[in-house]
Amino acid sequence: MTALExxxxxxxxxxxxxxxxWKETGGRIVGYTCHYAPAxxxxxxxxxxxxxxxxxxxETGLADVYYHRFNCTYSRCLLQEGLSGKxxxxxxxxxLNGCEQIRRMYEVWDKHISATDYQYMVTLPHSIYxxxxxxxxxxxxxxxxxxxxxxxxxxxxxxxxxSIDIYNESKRLVADLYELRKADKVPIKGSDALRIVLAxxxxxxxxxxxxxxxxxxxxxxxxxxxxxxxxxxxxxSELDNPQLFEMIEDLGAVIVTDxxxxxxxxxxxxxxxxxxxxxxxxxxxxxxxxNPCPRMMGHFEQRLAYTEKIAKEANVDGIILQKIVFxxxxxVDSTMLADELEPKGIxxxxxxxxxxxxxxxxxxxxxxxxxxxxxxx
Amino acid sequence: xxxxxxxxxxxxxxxxxxxxxLAKYILSQDINHLDDWGGKExxxxxxxxxxxxxxxxxxxxxxNCILEEKNKETAQNFVNNIGSYVDEMHKGLDAGNKVCYxxxxxxxxxxxxxxxxxxxxxxxxxxxxALYTDGCEEGIDAIExxxxxxxxxxxxxGAAGFLLKGYxxxxxxxxxxxxxxxxxxxxxxxxxxxxxxxxxxxxxPYYFNExxxxxxxxxxxxxxxxxxxxxxxxxxxxxxxEYVEYxxxxxxxxxxxxxxxxxxxxxxxxxxxxxDTIFMCQIGTPHGAKYxxxxxxxxxxxxxxxxxxxxxxxxxxxxxxxxxxxCFDLPFFNWLENEHGAIYTEDTLSYFPADVGKVDTxxxxxxxxxxxxxxxxxxxxxxxxxxxxxxINDFVHICKAFKVDALILGGHMACKHYWALNKLMSxxxxxxxxxxxxxxxxxxxxxxxTSPAELKRIMNDFxxxx
Numbered sequence: 050m051t052a053l054e055x056x057x058x059x060x061x062x063x064x065x066x067x068x069x070x071w072k073e074t075g076g077r078i079v080g081y082t083c084h085y086a087p088a089x090x091x092x093x094x095x096x097x098x099x100x101x102x103x104x105x106x107x108e109t110g111l112a113d114v115y116y117h118r119f120n121c122t123y124s125r126c127l128l129q130e131g132l133s134g135k136x137x138x139x140x141x142x143x144x145l146n147g148c149e150q151i152r153r154m155y156e157v158w159d160k161h162i163s164a165t166d167y168q169y170m171v172t173l174p175h176s177i178y179x180x181x182x183x184x185x186x187x188x189x190x191x192x193x194x195x196x197x198x199x200x201x202x203x204x205x206x207x208x209x210x211x212s213i214d215i216y217n218e219s220k221r222l223v224a225d226l227y228e229l230r231k232a233d234k235v236p237i238k239g240s241d242a243l244r245i246v247l248a249x250x251x252x253x254x255x256x257x258x259x260x261x262x263x264x265x266x267x268x269x270x271x272x273x274x275x276x277x278x279x280x281x282x283x284x285x286s287e288l289d290n291p292q293l294f295e296m297i298e299d300l301g302a303v304i305v306t307d308x309x310x311x312x313x314x315x316x317x318x319x320x321x322x323x324x325x326x327x328x329x330x331x332x333x334x335x336x337x338x339x340n341p342c343p344r345m346m347g348h349f350e351q352r353l354a355y356t357e358k359i360a361k362e363a364n365v366d367g368i369i370l371q372k373i374v375f376x377x378x379x380x381v382d383s384t385m386l387a388d389e390l391e392p393k394g395i396x397x398x399x400x401x402x403x404x405x406x407x408x409x410x411x412x413x414x415x416x417x418x419x420x421x422x423x424x425x426x
Numbered sequence: 427x428x429x430x431x432x433x434x435x436x437x438x439x440x441x442x443x444x445x446x447x448l449a450k451y452i453l454s455q456d457i458n459h460l461d462d463w464g465g466k467e468x469x470x471x472x473x474x475x476x477x478x479x480x481x482x483x484x485x486x487x488x489x490n491c492i493l494e495e496k497n498k499e500t501a502q503n504f505v506n507n508i509g510s511y512v513d514e515m516h517k518g519l520d521a522g523n524k525v526c527y528x529x530x531x532x533x534x535x536x537x538x539x540x541x542x543x544x545x546x547x548x549x550x551x552x553x554x555x556a557l558y559t560d561g562c563e564e565g566i567d568a569i570e571x572x573x574x575x576x577x578x579x580x581x582x583x584g585a586a587g588f589l590l591k592g593y594x595x596x597x598x599x600x601x602x603x604x605x606x607x608x609x610x611x612x613x614x615x616x617x618x619x620x621x622x623x624x625x626x627x628x629x630x631p632y633y634f635n636e637x638x639x640x641x642x643x644x645x646x647x648x649x650x651x652x653x654x655x656x657x658x659x660x661x662x663x664x665x666x667x668e669y670v671e672y673x674x675x676x677x678x679x680x681x682x683x684x685x686x687x688x689x690x691x692x693x694x695x696x697x698x699x700x701x702d703t704i705f706m707c708q709i710g711t712p713h714g715a716k717y718x719x720x721x722x723x724x725x726x727x728x729x730x731x732x733x734x735x736x737x738x739x740x741x742x743x744x745x746x747x748x749x750x751x752x753c754f755d756l757p758f759f760n761w762l763e764n765e766h767g768a769i770y771t772e773d774t775l776s777y778f779p780a781d782v783g784k785v786d787t788x789x790x791x792x793x794x795x796x797x798x799x800x801x802x803x804x805x806x807x808x809x810x811x812x813x814x815x816x817x818i819n820d821f822v823h824i825c826k827a828f829k830v831d832a833l834i835l836g837g838h839m840a841c842k843h844y845w846a847l848n849k850l851m852s853x854x855x856x857x858x859x860x861x862x863x864x865x866x867x868x869x870x871x872x873x874x875x876t877s878p879a880e881l882k883r884i885m886n887d888f889x890x891x892x
Binding site: 115121124149152344377385 | 572573574575577578602604606607608609611612613614615616618619625627629631632637641644645648813814815837839840841842843845846847848849850867
C-alpha cells in the first residue's frame with residue numbers, strides 16, 4: 050500500500066490498526082470533541098489524541114434515550130457510538146463547550162459510559178478578546194496540569210515544544226496539500242483530500258506526517274483532473290465522512306478547498322515554538338485567535354472575509370454550505386454568508402443534511418442543479 | 427382617551443399600550459366574563475372605537491381569564507406594568523436616547539443610569555405571543571421567509587421578524603451574554619449585522635466559584651465601559667445606585683413570593699407566571715419594583731388567609747415546570763387550576779436561588795461586584811451556563827422544597843441544550859424526590875407547533891394516570 054492509499058483508507062474505529070497497535074504497547078488514548086481542544090498537550094504527555102468522530106454510525110436508538118430528535122444527528126451519532134461501546138478504547142475524553150449539543154454530552158457520558166476513566170471539560174469564551182483569552186489560557190493550563198497528574202508526571206516544557214513542532218509540521222504539510230489543489234488540473238479529488246485530513250485525527254501525528262510527506266510526492270506526480278464541470282468549495286457543519294464529497298464529485302464537480310473545522314480549519318495557525326516562552330500559551334494562542342467557528346459571537350465579518358479569501362485563492366465557481374439539521378451555529382452563519390456572497394457574484398448552495406447520509410435523492414437533485422448553475426462546460 | 431402613536435417603528439409597543447388601556451377599561455367593568463356583557467361581538471361594538479381593532483387582536487380566552495375573580499388583581503397589576511413599561515420606553519425614545527436591544531437576563535441598571543433605552547428582545551416576542559391570537563407569528567414568518575430555519579428560538583425569531591418589518595425602533599446596539607445559547611447568539615449576531623450596529627457581548631463562566639465571579643466582575647466592567655463609549659458619557663454612581671436599589675427591591679419581592687409558593691395551599695395563581703419572567707427584564711426600574719411589590723401584596727393577602735387558587739372541593743396538585751412555560755396561551759395555566767386542581771410552583775425561567783442576595787450599593791465597585799454575582803444567578807443563566815448537574819439539582823431541590831407532586835418537562839423545541847439533559851433530570855427527580863415526570867414538546871411562543879388543544883389533551887392524559 051502506498052502512503053496515499055494508506056491515508057485514504059480511513060478505517061473505522063474497530064478496524065483502526067493504529068488504535069490496536071498503540072493499545073498493544075500499553076499506550077493511552079484521550080479523545081477530544083472539538084477543534085479548539087489542545088491536542089498538542091495530550092500528545093506531549095505521550096498519549097494518542099483521538100479526534101472524535103461518528104463515521105459509520107447508522108442508527109441512534111441508544112442515544113435517543115438521552116438526546117432528542119431536536120438534537121443534531123452528529124451529537125446523537127457520537128453518543129450512540131459511546132453508548133454502544135465503540136469508544137471503550139478511550140482512557141480519557143476532553144469535552145469543550147464548543148456547541149450546546151456536544152457540551153451537554155459530558156454528563157451523559159459521565160453517568161452512562163463507564164469505560165472512559167477520565168473526563169475533562171475545557172471551556173472556551175464565545176468571543177475573541179483579551180480577557181477571553183486569559184480565561185481560555187487558564188483553562189488550558191488547568192487541563193495541562195490534570196493531564197500531567199493523571200497520566201504524565203514527567204511532562205516537560207521540551208515535550209510540549211516537541212509536540213508543537215510535530216503539529217506545526219502537519220499544518221505545513223496540509224497547507225501544501227491545499228496549495229496543490231488550487232491548480233487548474235486538480236491533482237487529487239476533494240473526497241480523497243478530506244480522507245487525508247480526517248486521517249490526521251485517528252492516527253499518531255508522527256505517522257501521519259511521515260505518510261503525508263510521501264503522499265504529497267505521489268499527488269504532485271498525478272495527471273490531475275481537468276474534465277470537471279465546476280470547482281467547488283465546501284463549508285458548514287462538522288463533516289467526518291467523505292460520502293457527501295463523493296456525491297458532489299460524482300456529479301461532475303471537483304472540491305478544491307473547504308472551511309470545515311474537520312478540514313482546513315484544523316490546520317491553520319501555527320503555534321509559535323517557544324524559545325524561552327510558555328509553550329501552553331503558544332498553543333492556546335494558536336487555537337483561540339485562529340479563524341473563528343460560527344459559535345464565536347461578533348466575528349461574522351472575519352468569517353466572511355476568510356470564506357471569500359479562500360474561495361478566490363482556489364478559484365472556485367461556487368460554494369456549498371452544508372449543515373446538519375438542528376445545528377444552529379451553521380444554520381444562521383450559512384444563511385448570512387449566502388446573503389453576502391451571492392450579491393458579490395459567488396454562488397452559494399445551502400444544503401441541509403443529516404450526519405448519516407440519508408435523503409440522498411433530494412441532496413443529489415439539489416447539488417446537480419447547483420452544479421448546472423455554476424458549470425464551466 | 428390617550429392618543430397613540432401611528433409611527434410604524436412603534437407598531438408593536440403601541441399594540442401593547444392600547445391593549446393595556448383596553449384591559450384596564452374592561453377590568454373596570456363589573457363583569458366576570460365577556461358573556462356577562464353580551465358576548466364578544468356585542469362588547470366589540472360598545473367599546474370606544476380606539477380599542478376595537480386591538481380588541482379583535484386579543485385572545486378572547488385571555489380576557490375571560492383575567493376577568494375571573496381570583497385573577498383580577500394580578501391582571502390589574504399585569505396591565506398596569508405593561509402600560510408603565512411602554513410609557514417609559516416611549517419617553518426615552520422621544521428624548522432621542524440610544525436604544526439597546528438586550529437579552530432578557532441582562533442587568534439593565536447600567537443602561538438606565540446612562541440614559542440608554544433598554545428594550546428586551548425576547549419580551550417583544552413573548553408579550554406579543556401572550557396577548558394576541560396571532561401571537562408573534564408575523565415576525566416568525568418574516569425571519570423564516572429570509573431562509574432562517576424553524577429550529578431557531580421563537581423568542582428571538584418573533585422580534586427579529588418585527589425588526590425586519592420595521593415594526594420596532596432602530597437599534598443603536600445589541601447586547602447578548604454568551605449563555606444561553608447557540609440559537610440566540612446567532613440571531614443577535616444576525617440582527618447586529620443586519621442593522622449595522624455593534625453587538626456587545628459578555629461571557630459567562632462555566633462555574634460558580636471565586637474564579638468565575640472574578641471573571642464575571644471583569645465582564646461587567648467591560649460591559650459598562652462599552653456602554654459608556656456608545657452613550658458618550660461616564661456612568662454616574664448616584665444614578666446607578668438609584669436603579670440598583672430598585673433592582674434589589676424587585677429581587678427581594680421575587681424571592682419572597684417564591685417562599686410563599688411553598689405554602690399548601692399555594693396562594694399564587696398560575697396564569698401570570700410567564701409574565702413574571704417577562705417582567706424580570708424590568709428589574710432595576712421603578713415599575714419593575716412596583717410590579718413585584720404589588721404582586722407580593724396580592725399573594726401575601728391570600729396566604730395570610732390560608733386561601734389557595736384551585737376551586738373549592740378540588741384536591742390541589744402541585745406542579746413544577748422543569749424548564750419553561752408556554753406563553754401563547756396564558757389561560758392554559760388557569761385551566762389547569764380549574765380543571766385539574768394543578769397549581770404552578772416554579773420553573774427554570776423564574777427561579778432564583780435563595781442566596782442570590784442583594785447588590786451592595788456602598789460604592790461603584792460593590793455594585794459592579796453585586797451585579798456580576800446576580801447575573802450568574804439569574805434564571806436560565808444559572809442553569810444554562812454550567813454543567814447539567816446545576817440545573818438538575820436545582821429541580822431536585824425545588825421538587826422537595828415546594829412539595830411538588832409532579833415535574834412537568836415541557837420542552838421548548840429550540841433548546842437543544844435542554845433536550846440533552848431532559849432525561850437525566852427526569853431520572854434524577856424520580857430517584858431523589860420520588861415523583862413522576864411528564865416530558866413533551868412545544869414551542870413556547872408559537873402555538874402552531876403544539877396547539878393549545880393538544881396541550882390540554884396531553885395534560886388530561888397525564889392526570890388520568892395519577
